[in-house]
Amino acid sequence: xxxxxxxxxxxxxxxxxxxxxxxxxxxxxxxxxxxxxxxxxxxxxxxxxxxxxxxxxxxxxxxxxxxxxxxxxxxxxxxxxxxxxxxxxxxxxxxxxxxxxxxxxxxxxxxxxxxxxxxxxxxxxxxxxxxxxxxxxxxxxxxxxxxxxxxxxxxxxxxxxxxxxxxxxxxxxxxxxxxxxxxxxxxxxxxxxxxxxxxxxxxxxxxxxxxxxxxxxxxxxxxxxxxxxxxxxxxxxxxxxxxxxxxxxxxxxxxxxxxxxxxxxxxxxxxxxxxxxxxxxxxxxxxxxxxxxxxxxxxxxxxxxxxxxxxxxxxxxxxxxxxxxxxxxxxxxxxxxxxxxxxxxxxxxxxxxxxxxxxxxxxxxxxxxxxxxxxxxxxxxxxxxxxxxxxxxxxxxxxxxxxxxxxxxxxxxxxxxxxxxxxxxxxxxxxxxxxxxxxxxxxxxxxxxxxxxxxxxxxxxxxxxxxxxxxxxxxxxxxxxxxxxxxxxxxxxxxxxxxxxxxxxxxxxxxxxxxxxxxxxxxxxxxxxxxxxxxxxxxxxxxxxxxxxxxxxxxxxxxxxxxxxxxxxxxxxxxxxxxxxxxxxxxxxxxxxxxxxxxxxxxxxxxxxxxxxxxxxxxxxxxxxxxxxxxxxxxxxxxxxxxxxxxxxxxxxxxxxxxxxxxxxxxxxxxxxxxxxxxxxxxxxxxxxxxxxxxxxxxxxxxxxxxxxxxxxx
Numbered sequence: 001x002x003x004x005x006x007x008x009x010x011x012x013x014x015x016x017x018x019x020x021x022x023x024x025x026x027x028x029x030x031x032x033x034x035x036x037x038x039x040x041x042x043x044x045x046x047x048x049x050x051x052x053x054x055x056x057x058x059x060x061x062x063x064x065x066x067x068x069x070x071x072x073x074x075x076x077x078x079x080x081x082x083x084x085x086x087x088x089x090x091x092x093x094x095x096x097x098x099x100x101x102x103x104x105x106x107x108x109x110x111x112x113x114x115x116x117x118x119x120x121x122x123x124x125x126x127x128x129x130x131x132x133x134x135x136x137x138x139x140x141x142x143x144x145x146x147x148x149x150x151x152x153x154x155x156x157x158x159x160x161x162x163x164x165x166x167x168x169x170x171x172x173x174x175x176x177x178x179x180x181x182x183x184x185x186x187x188x189x190x191x192x193x194x195x196x197x198x199x200x201x202x203x204x205x206x207x208x209x210x211x212x213x214x215x216x217x218x219x220x221x222x223x224x225x226x227x228x229x230x231x232x233x234x235x236x237x238x239x240x241x242x243x244x245x246x247x248x249x250x251x252x253x254x255x256x257x258x259x260x261x262x263x264x265x266x267x268x269x270x271x272x273x274x275x276x277x278x279x280x281x282x283x284x285x286x287x288x289x290x291x292x293x294x295x296x297x298x299x300x301x302x303x304x305x306x307x308x309x310x311x312x313x314x315x316x317x318x319x320x321x322x323x324x325x326x327x328x329x330x331x332x333x334x335x336x337x338x339x340x341x342x343x344x345x346x347x348x349x350x351x352x353x354x355x356x357x358x359x360x361x362x363x364x365x366x367x368x369x370x371x372x373x374x375x376x377x378x379x380x381x382x383x384x385x386x387x388x389x390x391x392x393x394x395x396x397x398x399x400x401x402x403x404x405x406x407x408x409x410x411x412x413x414x415x416x417x418x419x420x421x422x423x424x425x426x427x428x429x430x431x432x433x434x435x436x437x438x439x440x441x442x443x444x445x446x447x448x449x450x451x452x453x454x455x456x457x458x459x460x461x462x463x464x465x466x467x468x469x470x471x472x473x474x475x476x477x478x479x480x481x482x483x484x485x486x487x488x489x490x491x492x493x494x495x496x497x498x499x500x501x502x503x504x505x506x507x508x509x510x511x512x513x514x515x516x517x518x519x520x521x522x523x524x525x526x527x528x529x530x531x532x533x534x535x536x537x538x539x540x541x542x543x544x545x546x547x548x549x550x551x552x553x554x555x556x557x558x559x560x561x562x563x564x565x566x567x568x569x570x571x572x573x574x575x576x577x578x579x580x581x582x583x584x585x586x587x588x589x590x591x592x593x594x595x596x597x598x599x600x601x602x603x604x605x606x607x608x609x610x611x612x613x614x615x616x617x618x619x620x621x622x623x624x625x626x627x628x629x630x631x632x633x634x635x636x637x638x639x640x641x642x643x644x645x646x647x648x649x650x651x652x653x654x655x656x657x658x659x660x661x662x663x664x665x666x667x668x669x670x671x672x673x674x675x676x677x678x679x680x681x682x683x684x685x686x687x688x689x690x691x692x693x694x695x696x697x698x699x700x701x702x703x704x705x706x707x708x709x710x711x712x713x714x
Contacts, residue, residue, distance in 0.1 A: 053436070055427045056478065058171040060400045060441045062236060063214045065171045066140035068401060071210040072172070075131035076159060077116050077203045078123040085179055085201040088116050089481060092177070110455075110495060111448060113177070113205050122200070125158055133158050135210065138168045160184070163202055172206045173402050175446030176480040179203055207446075208405045213237065213384055213397065238361060240394040246368060249342040255371055256313045256346045258301055258390045260383075271346040276303045277312035279333070282320025284507065285439075285468055286353055288419035289379045290318045293352065294411035296382045305411075310336070314348040314386075319355035321434050324609035330355045334367050341369035348389050350374065354438035358612055360398045373398065377424070377440050380406040403443045416660050416693050418462050422450055422488065423469035428510065430537075431548050431615040432580065432608065435470050442471065442478050447491050454492060458500025463658055463693050467506040473513035486517035493525040502695060503658060503677065504528045508535060508575075512550035514559055523566040529677045530567050534559065535575035535604075539594030540587035543580055546616070553594060560598050571601035571646070571678035578635055579608040579628030582621040588631055595638055601646045601678065602706060603639040607632045640705045647680065647703035654713055657682045657698045659691040674698075681707040 054060035061068065079085040095112040114130025121127045136159070137144050137151040144151040152164060163182045170178055180202045214237055245252050256273035257265055265272055276297045280290040293316060297303045306312040315337050319330050330351065337349050350372040351363055357375030364370055371389045375398040378385065388395045403424060412418050425440040426433075454465055467488070469475060476483025485506075492504060504527045509518075511534060522528050534556075538544050541552045563570055576591060595603070607628040610617035655676050663671030663683050672686040674696075684698055702709035 053427065053429050054441055057173055057400075057402050057441050057443050061402075062399050065402075066138060066168070067142060067214055068211055069138050069168070069171075069209055070141050070143070070212050071135050071137045072167070073207040073210075074133045074136050074159070074167070075113060075117065075205045075207060076123065076126065076133055077113070077121040077131050079120070079201045079203070080122060082179075082181070082201050084120070085203055088120055088203060089177070089179070092116055093481060093483075093487075110451060113448075116203075123158070131205070136164055136167075139165055140168055159202070159204075163204065167204055167206075172480065173443065173478075174206055174208050174405055175444065175449070177203055177205045178480060209402055211381075211402060211404055213381060214399070236360070236396065237399040238396040239388055240364070240396075241391075243392065243394060244368075246342050249344075251342060251344050253341050253369055253371070253392070254344065254346040255348045255389055255392055258314075258348075258386045260300070261302060271313075273301075273303060273313040273348065275306040275312045276314040276316065277306045277309040278316045278318060279309065280318045282318075282322065282353065284419055284466065285376075285421070285470065286318055286320055287413065288410070288421055288468055289353065289376060290316075291410035291412055291419070292379050292406060292408045293318065293382055295408035296380070298411055299409050300383050301386070310340070313346070314350065316350040316352055319351060319353035321354040321358050321438055321611065326355055327359060327612075330359075330363075331366065334370065338367055338369035348372070348386070350389075352376070352379070354434065357398050357438040358434065361396050364394055364396065368394075371395070375440075376438065377401050377403065380404065380408055400440050403445075405445070405449050412462075414660070416462060416658070417464040417466065418457050419468050420450060420453055420457070420465050421445065421469070422467045422506075423472060423475045426470040427474065428471060428512075428550075429548065431546060432577065432611065432617075434611045434614060437613050439470060442474050444475050444477075444479050444483070446479075447483065447488055450488065451492060451495055454496060454501060458496060461693065463501065463695075464503040464505065465501055467504065469506075470508065471510045471513070472506050472508060473510050473515065473518065484515065484517065486515060486521050489518070489521040489525060489528055493521075493527045496527060502527065505531060505679065507533045509533055511536065511556050511559055516562065519559075519562050519566045522570065529679065530570035531573070531677070531679045532563055532570055533573045536594060536598075537575060537577050538580060538583070538587070539591035540583070541590075543583055543587050546582060547577075547580065553590060556594070557597060569678070571680065572598060573602040573604075573679075574598070574600045575604045575606070576635055577606050577608050578631040579623040581608070581616050581619040581623065583608075583623055591635065592638060595635065595642065599642040599645060600639065601680070602643060603635070605632060605635050605639060643705035644703065647705060647708060650676075650680065650700040650708055651703055652700065654697050654699045655682070655710075656695050657684075657710070658695045659686070659688070659693065661692070662688045676708075682710050683707060684710045684712055686712055 058065050077088060079088065092112050095115070111130060117127055117131030121131060126132055133155050136155055139145070139151065160182050163180050166180050167178060172178060182200055182202060183197045184200055185197060243253055257270040258273050259265060278290050278293060280286055294305065297314065298305065303314065309315055317330060317333055320326060334349070337347065340347050341349065349370050351370055352374050353376060356363065356373045360373060363373045372385055372395045374382070374385060377400065378397040381397065385395055385397055423442055423444045425442045426435045427442050429436050457465060473485050475485040475488055489504070509532065514534070522530055522532070536556055537547060537549060539553055544552060560572065563572060578588065578591065608623065610622070657674035657676060659672050659674040661673050663673050665671070670685055670687060671683060672688050672691055673681060673683050675681055682698055682700070697713040698710040699713055700708050700710045
């Protein structure tokens, strides 16, 4: 018997089966197994073909680009020929990928584009100001259409209307550099003075965008028809101006008024917000986001952080949706704050982060005491959103948007090491992962903006930075022209002065995009630490295919072998998921085989849990919970064994340790903790007041699975 899919040219052949009463049970089992194989085959074919997801930020917008982008801050370099413009782009890419720091020419090395303008531009009006044109209005923005040419009167003579229109028609984002040709009147004959037309080539750099918050949903609009996965992975914006009384209390929710610098209370009966509290859960990206939120609240709105959430005027829950039951945990956490609202207290209750993006308006319907639901892409818009909250409105901000450079001056959570975001979002859409749906598509920050933040951290006394990205190896592929993560590492390493930032780390890599150039950079650049975070998730090729990871056991091991060859002392860390749908005992064994082949210095272990709006959550071949639990214990035991083996290699060695904190154990009063370049924690005796921020030599005398004990070498 042969079965062929009518929907596909690929035939899935089942060998003929003769059924007899004697073999009935065996055949029945075989048929069930075959049916399961057919189902897995169909799913695998779908995954192979892939889904059509937006990958460009402008393509992922629910609202039109021209409605969101009010204007752009633009610089340009002007050339007489296209050939010169192309050479200039090549020079820019080279200089911003591996320039050498020169204290006497710091402004040049920190701004390669400005250096191009000053050296090569034929525009005498902007050349000496690094090509500065300034803020240009988007002529297609609704508020500017009726104004005609008058809206850009301030830049006339610097850039033509034609160039401006072509610039915004390309729908650029911050950091993009576009090549645009334009015709200008020119003197063709110096003797007769005859006029003609002459072509000029502009390299226009978008330093930043001026964005609007657009309400694209009205009160009462239904979203029930949007039941597809692509719809669910995108949010929307909404402002609810008429809030009903709260059930049970009969009280209309009240909020404190956020008074900005130089303003006064709009009403003598209003309560002014004076304090805030942020509760953070989840990954390093969430921690970094909370630091940025705190920066806006303290630096811009002059609020004071409160450790007592029960008394704070503004409470923000910055949430994570990775773990199982994440949504319910958020609803549970909201209970005490909602009770304050029902008692009539003027409190602003905000849910931010990934659960906010995932749940959207459903949060308001379930907990009507909430004032603001904001996704991660709106972190730097907190001040604007709070304006509506101050007026007593409820706000949903989850519509995909473009990112502008963040000027919030984060309130850092540590004195020595700091997080630096370099790319937001993820385009991969692994079948188990919520990140693309809650963090949006990839948007890279310009190299120059990243460097500026890093240099400010160095001036403030920080010694270590960690570059953050959900898929950091994708850095720059969304930029115009394209860049790559190795370019960024070289640019930072070359332009950070000695005596400031000593160490550069980064997370998280994706094996599908990991390049030899990054391995070479880690091996050769003095500030980049020898530590690779390389999530593998599974060792079985079929499971990896169903996860849509884009690599295999063998291709992953090729990366590991290159790392071991180029940087033999490097640490390798990873992530693994056990119990993914359809994972057999044999597939799980392949995961253990990969762990044995690599021997990770540190391994983050997870049991699979179905997450909302992901493909794998809908599959029927879910692994029983008890099997997941057993497999998780097995990988954790093996990971601890490997961790111990990797720690033991340090015994008797003297290593460089950057001192970060006190030893957290309360009974140790003269102990400190620091890390090796490979990110191994080291505990030893010392005075934190004297040693914090210093790199000292420590002899390792004891090894533990995830840490080391030592004594400082004087």
